[in-house]
C-alpha cells in the first residue's frame with residue numbers, strides 16, 4: 001500500500017504498540033468521557049498514556065492525557081459459562097470539535113486496527129430524539145447520518161488503509177447488534193435501536209435542527225463516532241456502537257442543555273453501560 005506522511009505516522013504508532021505489547025488484542029473499546037472510569041479494575045491491566053505513544057493524538061477535553069489499557073477480561077454469559085478475552089481500551093477520544101482534523105480524530109483507532117485489532121465497540125453520550133424513550137438507557141446504532149461535513153478518507157488521510165470509496169451499506173454489524181441486544185435483555189436492561197446523527201459541535205443544536213434530524217429518521221444526536229466508524233470500515237474491522245442517552249434534544253422538553261448535566265447523566269449510568277459493553281467485548285464473534 002502507498003506510504004504517505006500520515007500513514008507513516010500511523011506506522012510509528014503501530015511499531016511502538018508491537019514493541020510494547022506484541023500482538024494486538026482482537027477487540028478494542030473506545031470509551032467516551034463519562035465511561036472511561038467505569039471499567040472495573042482488571043488485574044494486570046497494562047497502561048500507556050497517549051502522550052507516550054509516538055504519533056498518538058492526545059485529547060484536550062479532559063485536561064489530562066487519555067490512555068490505552070490492555071487487560072484480560074472475564075465475563076459470565078447468560079449460558080452460565082465464563083469467557084475470557086484480551087481487550088484494548090481507548091480511554092478518551094479526539095473530537096473534531098476540539099479543532100482536530102479528520103485524520104487526527106481517527107489516528108488512535110486506525111493505529112489499533114492497523115496493528116491487528118479486528119473488532120471495535122464505540123461508546124458515546126448522545127441526545128435522545130424520541131420523547132417516549134427513557135433517559136439513561138442505551139441505544140445501539142443500526143446506522144448513522146454523517147453531518148459533520150468531514151471524512152477521515154479525505155485526501156492523504158484516505159490513502160494506504162484500504163479502498164478510498166468505502167461501502168457504508170452495513171457499517172454496524174447486524175449479528176453484533178442482535179448479540180448485544182440479547183446480552184442487554186438477559187441482564188434486564190432496556191436497549192433501544194436507531195440511527196445516530198453525527199454533528200460537528202461543539203454547540204448543542206437548535207430546536208429547528210432537532211426537528212429536522214427527527215424528520216430525517218434519526219433517534220439520537222452526538223458529536224463523535226461517525227468518523228471512527230468510517231475509518232474502521234475502510235480497514236475492514238467490524239463495528240458496534242452504543243449511545244448512552246443523556247438528555248432530550250434541544251426544544252423537545254423545554255429545558256436548557258448544559259455540558260455538565262450531560263456528563264453527570266453519562267457518569268450516573270456508566271456502570272450499566274460498562275457491564276453490557278464488557279460482556280459484549282468478551283463474547284462477540286469476530
Ligand code: HPA
Pocket residue numbers: 125126127128199204205221222223246247248249250257262
Ligand atoms: N447534542 C449533541 N451531542 C450530544 C448531546 C446533544 O444533545 N448530548 C450528548 N451529546
